[in-house]
Amino acid sequence: MGFVAVVAGFLAIIQPGLAATTLTWILGIWLVVRGAFELGSAISAASIWPRWLLVASAVASLILGVLFMLNPAAGAVSIALTLGIIAIAWGVTMVAAGYAVRAAASALNPAEHHPLHA
Numbered sequence: 001m002g003f004v005a006v007v008a009g010f011l012a013i014i015q016p017g018l019a020a021t022t023l024t025w026i027l028g029i030w031l032v033v034r035g036a037f038e039l040g041s042a043i044s045a046a047s048i049w050p051r052w053l054l055v056a057s058a059v060a061s062l063i064l065g066v067l068f069m070l071n072p073a074a075g076a077v078s079i080a081l082t083l084g085i086i087a088i089a090w091g092v093t094m095v096a097a098g099y100a101v102r103a104a105a106s107a108l109n110p111a112e113h114h115p116l117h118a
Contacts, residue, residue: 020076024068031065
C-alpha cells in the first residue's frame, strides 16, 4: 500500500489533470453503485419510512454519478469549486472563532491582553 501511495502521489503531482479525472471517475462509479443499492433497499425494505427520502437520495446519487462519468473534467472542476467554497467558509469561521476567543480572553484579564501592555 505504501508503494501504491507513493506512485499515486507522484502521478498526481506530475499529471494533476489525469489524477483529477481518475478520482472523478471513481467518485462517479461509487455514486452509481451507492444509488443502485439505495434504490434496491427502498424498494425491498418494508420497514423504511418515509421511503421516498431513500428513493430521492438514490436518484440524486445515480444522476450525479452518471454526470461525473459522462463529463469527468466538468465533474473535477465542480468538485474543486465545492472544496474551494468549503475552504473559504471554514476559513471565515476559524477567523471569527479566533476573534471570539481573543475577545473572551481580553474580557477575563484586560491588562494581560492589551497591545500596549505587551
